[in-house]
Amino acid sequence: MAKSEGIPAPAVRRLSLYLRHLENSQGRNRATVSSRELSRAVGVTDAQVRKDLAYFGQFGHPGIGYRVDDLVARMREILGADKVRSVVLIGAGNLGKALMSYRGFRKKNFNLIAVFDNDPQKVGEPAADAVCDRIQSLDKLEAVVRKHEVKLAILAVPASAAQVIAERLATAGVRGILNFAPVILQTRPGVTTSTVDLAVQLEQLSFLVTTGQTGDDRDGDGLN
Amino acid sequence: MAKSEGIPAPAVRRLSLYLRHLENSQGRNRATVSSRELSRAVGVTDAQVRKDLAYFGQFGHPGIGYRVDDLVARMREILGADKVRSVVLIGAGNLGKALMSYRGFRKKNFNLIAVFDNDPQKVGEPAADAVCDRIQSLDKLEAVVRKHEVKLAILAVPASAAQVIAERLATAGVRGILNFAPVILQTRPGVTTSTVDLAVQLEQLSFLVTTGQTGDDRDGDGLN
Structure with a gap:
C-alpha cells in the first residue's frame, strides 16, 4: 500500500534524491538497483532506504532489488512530476528578475x-520567459491565480x-509557497x-571544505 | 576520537541541521537532548544520529543524552562556524546583485x-554591503583573493x-565555490x-504539497 500523504519533509527531500539517482540509472539502461546502491548515493542506511521507499508501496524484490522503470514511473506519478505545474512569481526586484529568467x-x-x-514603474516591463510576458500589477494577483x-x-x-502576500495567495487557492524573504x-x-x-548553502559548502570534502556536490546531495 | 576529515556530504548536511536544532535547544536553556529527539528533528533513525555525531567524538551519555553546550561548541569549532570567513562574489547581474545585498x-x-x-559598465558601481564597496574588474580577482x-x-x-573563473579561483587559493551557474x-x-x-527547491516544495505536508519547511529540514 502506498501512503502518499504525510510523508515527513526530510523523507521527501530524500525521495527527490532517490528519483534523480534512479533517472540517472534509467539513462544508463539499468533495469534494477539495490537498496545498498541507493543508500550509498543518498548517504543513509539501507534500512532508511527501504523505509522511505515503502511510502511508494513495496517495490523491492529479494535478490533483485528495485525495478528502475516501475519505481521511477510510480514516484513521478505520486510526486506529480509527470505533469506541467503552473507557478506565479511575486516580486520583480533583483532576485525576482534572476528567477524569471531562470x-x-x-x-x-x-x-x-x-x-x-507592486511598483508602478515595473508594471508593464518585460517578464522574461513567463507566459504573460509583462510584469503585472499586484492587484491582479488573485484573479490570475483563481x-x-x-x-x-x-x-x-x-x-x-x-x-x-502569503495570506492573499493562500486565500486565492495557492497550496505551496517557495519563500526567499x-x-x-x-x-x-x-x-x-x-x-x-x-x-545555509554557503554554510554547508564551508563545512564541506572544513571537513575535507572535495568534488562537485550538486545541491548538496553528494551524488557527483 | 573525532574524525573531522572525509565526512560524507549528506552527513555534513545533517550536521548543520543537528547544529541548528541544538542551537535552538540552547536558546531554550535545555541542558541535554536525546538522540531520539534529534532523530525526529532531522528525520533519520536514532542509529543514524549516533553514527553522524560519532564524527565529533563520543558525546552521548547513557540515560542522559547529549550535553547541548558541549556538543554545540565542539561542532562549531570543527565546522569552523565560530570564525569569520571571507567570501568573494563573481558576477553582478540580477542574481549577483540580489546576493550582494543579502x-x-x-x-x-x-x-x-x-x-x-567583467562588464566595464558595472565596474565602479556600488557593491552594497561588501567590504570593498565598489564592483571591481575581474582582472583584480587573483590579487584580492591572494x-x-x-x-x-x-x-x-x-x-x-x-x-x-572556477579554475582561476582555484589557482588563486580558493577551496570552496558556491556555484549558481x-x-x-x-x-x-x-x-x-x-x-x-x-x-530543485521548487520541485521539493511541489512534492511536499502533493504528499500532503503543511507548515513552514525552512530549508527543507522539517524543523518548523
Missing part, C-alpha cells in the same frame, strides 16, 4: 505563468511584505511554505 | 569582501564563463564546489 524551472515541468510587482488554478508561488519580496511565514492548514536561506 | 551571510559569520564583474587569503567564492556568472564544474583535488539548482 531556465531550470521549465526543465522540471514548471511553467511560470505570471510575474507581479483563473488558472495556480497551486504554487514563488515569493521574492521584502520581508515586510511577505506575510500579507528572510522571514518565517505563518501558514494556515493546507498550505506549505518552504523558506530558502541562501546563507 | 544580509543573511553576515549573520552566519561570512564577510563578503569584494564583488567582481592578498586576503580568501577560501570561499560565490559564482553568479553565465554558464559559459563559470568553468574558466547551471553547469557542473570540473574541479581539481582540494577544491569543493556546490552547485545550487533553484528548480
